[in-house]
Amino acid sequence: MVKKIRFLIVGIVMLLVIVLLIRKPHESETESLLAYVKKIMVEGQEIKTKQYNEIKTYLQSSEENSQHDFLAGVTAYAQGDYGTAAKEFMSAAERIQEQDDDFIKIYTYVLLNESLQYDERKTEDFAENSQKALNYMAQSKEYRNNVDLCWRIASIFLENQENNKQGARLLEEYVTNVKGLKAESKVRLYGNIGQLYSIDGDYSVALQYCWRGLELLESSPLIPNRSKYMSKFLAVLGDNAYGLEQYQTAIEYYEQSLEIFQKREDDDLLADASLALVNEGAAYLELGQHKKVLSVLDELEELIPKIPESQKDDIQILWGNLRAQLYMNEGNLEQAEYELEAAKELLNTDDVEYSLNKDVYLDYSYARLYKEQGKFDEALELYRQIVTRSADAGLGLEKNAYSDMADIYMQENNMNAYIETREQYVEVIELKNQQLGTDYMEYSEKVHQYYSLTEQHQIRKIIIAVISVIGIMILADIVFWLIKWRKKSYTDPMSKLHNREYLTRYMRKNKKKLAGKPLTLLMIDIDYFKQYNDYYGHVQGDNGIKALAEILAESVRKKDLVIRYGGEEMLVILQETTADCAKDMAERVRKNLADKHISHEKSKVSDRLTVSMGIYTVYYNGEDIFELIEKADELLYQAKRKGRDCYVCA
Numbered sequence: 001m002v003k004k005i006r007f008l009i010v011g012i013v014m015l016l017v018i019v020l021l022i023r024k025p026h027e028s029e030t031e032s033l034l035a036y037v038k039k040i041m042v043e044g045q046e047i048k049t050k051q052y053n054e055i056k057t058y059l060q061s062s063e064e065n066s067q068h069d070f071l072a073g074v075t076a077y078a079q080g081d082y083g084t085a086a087k088e089f090m091s092a093a094e095r096i097q098e099q100d101d102d103f104i105k106i107y108t109y110v111l112l113n114e115s116l117q118y119d120e121r122k123t124e125d126f127a128e129n130s131q132k133a134l135n136y137m138a139q140s141k142e143y144r145n146n147v148d149l150c151w152r153i154a155s156i157f158l159e160n161q162e163n164n165k166q167g168a169r170l171l172e173e174y175v176t177n178v179k180g181l182k183a184e185s186k187v188r189l190y191g192n193i194g195q196l197y198s199i200d201g202d203y204s205v206a207l208q209y210c211w212r213g214l215e216l217l218e219s220s221p222l223i224p225n226r227s228k229y230m231s232k233f234l235a236v237l238g239d240n241a242y243g244l245e246q247y248q249t250a251i252e253y254y255e256q257s258l259e260i261f262q263k264r265e266d267d268d269l270l271a272d273a274s275l276a277l278v279n280e281g282a283a284y285l286e287l288g289q290h291k292k293v294l295s296v297l298d299e300l301e302e303l304i305p306k307i308p309e310s311q312k313d314d315i316q317i318l319w320g321n322l323r324a325q326l327y328m329n330e331g332n333l334e335q336a337e338y339e340l341e342a343a344k345e346l347l348n349t350d351d352v353e354y355s356l357n358k359d360v361y362l363d364y365s366y367a368r369l370y371k372e373q374g375k376f377d378e379a380l381e382l383y384r385q386i387v388t389r390s391a392d393a394g395l396g397l398e399k400n401a402y403s404d405m406a407d408i409y410m411q412e413n414n415m416n417a418y419i420e421t422r423e424q425y426v427e428v429i430e431l432k433n434q435q436l437g438t439d440y441m442e443y444s445e446k447v448h449q450y451y452s453l454t455e456q457h458q459i460r461k462i463i464i465a466v467i468s469v470i471g472i473m474i475l476a477d478i479v480f481w482l483i484k485w486r487k488k489s490y491t492d493p494m495s496k497l498h499n500r501e502y503l504t505r506y507m508r509k510n511k512k513k514l515a516g517k518p519l520t521l522l523m524i525d526i527d528y529f530k531q532y533n534d535y536y537g538h539v540q541g542d543n544g545i546k547a548l549a550e551i552l553a554e555s556v557r558k559k560d561l562v563i564r565y566g567g568e569e570m571l572v573i574l575q576e577t578t579a580d581c582a583k584d585m586a587e588r589v590r591k592n593l594a595d596k597h598i599s600h601e602k603s604k605v606s607d608r609l610t611v612s613m614g615i616y617t618v619y620y621n622g623e624d625i626f627e628l629i630e631k632a633d634e635l636l637y638q639a640k641r642k643g644r645d646c647y648v649c650a
Contacts, residue, residue: 033058034067037074038103047078066095070104077111086115093132102140109133110149113156126156127166134170138178145181147188150174154196168196168205183220187213187229194236201396203240210237231260231269235276238283243396247283247512254280271311274303278318285325288515288621293326317343317358324365329516331619333372340365360389364397368404376408398428403576406557410581426558492564494542495549499564506561506573507625514575519620520582521632522572524552524589527610527644529568531602544568544598544609551592555585571629579617579649586613586647605645612639613647 033055037047047055055071062068073088089112096105109129116125130153137143137150154167175181175189190213197206213233217226238253254276261273281296300319307315320343327336343362364386370379383401390397402425409418492499498506526532526544533541545568552562552570565571574582590611598609614635616628631650639648 033071034101034103037071047075064091064095066092066097066100066104066108069095070108073108073111073115077115080118082115082118086112089115102136102143105136106133106140106143106149109136110153113153117156127170130154130156130167130170134174138174141180144178145185147185147192150189151192154192158196158199165197165200165202168193168200171196183216184223184225184229187216187220187223190216191229191232191236194233198236198239198243201243203243206236206240210240227260227263228269231257232272234260235272235279238276238279242279242283245286247286250283251280254283270303270307271315274300274307274311274315275318277303278315278322281322282325285322285329285516287512288329288517290326290329290516293322297323297326313346313349314358317346317362320346321358321362321365324369328365328368328372333369336365336369340369357395360386360395360397363389364401367401371404371408376412380405380408399425402428407576413584422557495545495564497549497553497562497564497570500566503561503563503571503625510575511622514620515622517576517620518578518617519628520574520577520579520615520617521628522570522574522582522586522647523565523614523616523629523632523636524548524570524572524611525613525636525640526568527605527612527640528600528603532600532609535602541568547596547598547609548593548611551589551596555588555592565629571632577617579615582615582617583647583649586615589613590645605643610645612636612644614639615647615649617649 037055055075059068059072059075069088069092073085073092076082076085076088089108092104092108093112096108109132113126113129113133133153134150137146143149150171154171157165157167171189171193175186175193181189190209194206194209194213197203197209210233213229217223217230217233220226223229234253234257238250238257241247241250241253257276258273258280261269261276277296277300281293281300284290284292284296297319300315304312304315304319320339324336324339324343327333327339340362347359347362363382367379367382367386370376370382383405386401387398389395390401402421406418406421406425409415409421491497491502526548529541529544532544545564548568548570549562549564552572556562556572556574559575560577561571561573563571563573572585574585593611594608596609599607600609601607603610614632614637616632616635618628635648635650639646642648
C-alpha cells in the first residue's frame with residue numbers, strides 16, 4: 001500500500017513538472033513579447049520582421065485572451081490595417097482582467113481610439129475609451145506620471161473638431177482628482193490644458209492654467225527642467241496675447257521665452273523656439289514693423305537646419321508663409337507667390353503634424369495673393385472655404401476673410417454681396433469684441449496678480465471684482481453711459497460726426513492696424529459756402545453741413561472715419577482703400593449731394609450746393625496724420641483752382 005502511494009506521489013510530481021515545463025516557456029514567451037512591444041511603443045519604433053514572425057507564431061498557438069487580442073491588434077496597427085486593429089482592441093477590451101499588465105489595460109484603449117481615428121470611423125466612443133485609459137493610468141504607479149501619454153490620449157480630440165474641448169476637460173479631471181502626481185507632472189498638465197483651450201480660442205481659461213503652472217514653478221524651485229517649462233509657458237502666454245490682439249504684449253512674452261531658450265541652448269526646445277519666432281514675426285507683421293519681421297526671418301533661417309526632421313517641415317512651411325505675407329504687404333506679389341508655392345510643395349509631402357492648421361493659414365495667404373492679383377473668383381472661393389474651416393478650428397480668420405471679400409465685392413461693384421458680407425463681418429467683429437472684452441479683463445487681472453504690479457493696478461483689480469459683484473445689468477448700464485459720454489465728448493453736436501479732437505484717439509487706436517496698408521484721405525469743402533451762409537442765413541448753412549455730413553456717413557464703412565474738421569470742411573479717412581475706390585466714393589458723394597437739390601444761387605459753378613475734394617492715397621508707415629492731411633488739403637485747393645465741383649487725386 002505504501003509502495004502504491006509512493007508511486008502515485010511520484011507520478012503526480014512528474015506530471016506537475018511536465019505541466020510547468022510546458023507552461024513556463026509559453027508564459028515567458030508572452031512576457032518577452034509584451035516587453036518588446038512595450039519598448040517599441042515607448043520609443044516609437046516599428047516591429048522588426050523577426051519579432052513580427054514570433055508574434056504571429058505565438059498568436060497561432062496561444063489561447064484567445066486579452067493578451068492574445070492585444071498583440072493581434074498591435075501587429076495589425078503596425079501594418080496599417082486599422083480596421084482589423086480596431087476589432088482586435090475591442091475584443092481585448094472586453095477580455096481585460098484586473099490582473100492584466102497595466103500596459104495592456106492602458107494601451108488597449110489608447111490604440112483603439114487611434115485605430116478608429118485612422119480608420120475614419122465614428123468617434124463617439126473616443127471620450128469613453130480615453131476616460132478608461134486615464135482611469136487605468138491613475139491606478140498605476142508606473143504610468144500615473146506619464147504626461148506624454150496623457151497628451152497622446154487628450155490630443156486625439158484635436159482631430160475631432162465637433163468636441164475640441166473634450167481632451168482639455170479629461171486632463172482637468174485627471175490633474176484635479178489623481179493622487180500621487182509629481183509637481184513636474186502637474187506643471188506639464190497645466191501647460192497641456194492651457195494649450196488645448198488656447199487652440200480652441202478660449203483664452204480666459206487657457207490663461208488660468210498658464211498662471212497655475214507658472215505659480216507652481218515659482219513655488220517649487222526643485223522641479224527638474226524648470227526653466228524649460230518656464231519657456232514653454234511664456235510662449236503659450238504669447239499665443240494667448242496674440243489671440244487677444246495684444247500684439248506688443250505677445251512679442252514681450254515671446255522674447256522672454258526665447259531668452260530662456262538662448263540661455264539653455266536646449267535642442268529639445270528648438271522646435272518650440274522656432275514656433276515662438278514664427279508667431280513673434282506674425283505679431284510684428286500685424287504692427288507693420290517690417291524690419292523686425294525680416295530680423296525674425298533671418299533668425300529662423302539659422303535655426304531651421306538644427307530642428308529635428310519630424311518638425312523641420314512644419315517650421316519651414318510657416319517660415320515660407322510668413323515671408324509670403326511680408327512680400328504681399330510690400331507689394332512684391334511675384335516673390336510672395338514663389339514663397340507660397342515652395343511652402344505648398346513641402347505641405348504636400350509633410351507626414352508629421354507638429355503645427356496644427358498650417359494648411360488653413362497657407363490657404364489664407366493664397367486667398368490674399370489671388371485678391372491682390374485681381375483673381376477675384378479664385379480668391380472668393382478660397383475665402384469661403386477658409387471661413388468655414390477657421391470657424392470649425394477656432395482660428396479667428398473669419399474677420400479678415402469677410403473684410404477681404406467685402407473689398408472684392410466693392411471693387412466689382414456688387415453692392416448686394418458687399419452689404420451682405422459687411423453684415424457678416426460686423427457679426428464676427430461684435431462676437432469677437434464680446435469675447436475679447438471678457439477674456440481681456442480676466443487676462444489683465446491675472447497679469448496684475450502674477451506680477452504684483454503698482455497700487456493703481458491693485459485698485460483696478462478691486463474695482464473689477466466689485467463691478468463683477470454688482471451684476472451684469474448694472475455693469476451694462478455703466479458701460480453704456482460711459483460710451484455715450486465719451487461719444488458725446490468726441491462728437492460735433494451739429495453734424496453728429498466725430499470732431500477734430502477724436503482724430504488723435506482714432507490714430508492711436510488704429511495706427512498699428514493701418515501700417516503697411518493703403519490709406520486714403522479725402523478733404524472735402526463746400527464750394528462758396530461763405531456766400532451761401534450770407535445769402536440763406538446761418539440756419540440754412542447749418543442744414544447744408546448736416547446734409548453733407550449725412551451723405552458722407554452713409555457712404556463709408558464702419559471702420560472708416562468721417563470728421564467735421566472745421567466749419568464746412570470735412571475729413572474722411574478710408575482704411576485699406578486705393579485711390580480708384582476713393583474716386584468711386586467721391587463720385588457717389590457728388591451725385592448724392594446733387595440729388596438733394598439744395599439750391600445755391602450765389603455759387604459760380606452750379607445752381608445747387610457742390611463740393612470740392614482732395615484725395616490723397618499712401619501706403620501708411622506710421623507718418624504723422626496731420627502731414628498727410630496737409631497733402632490732401634493741398635489737393636483740395638488744386639481742385640478749387642481747377643474750377644471747383646470736382647476732385648484732384650494723388
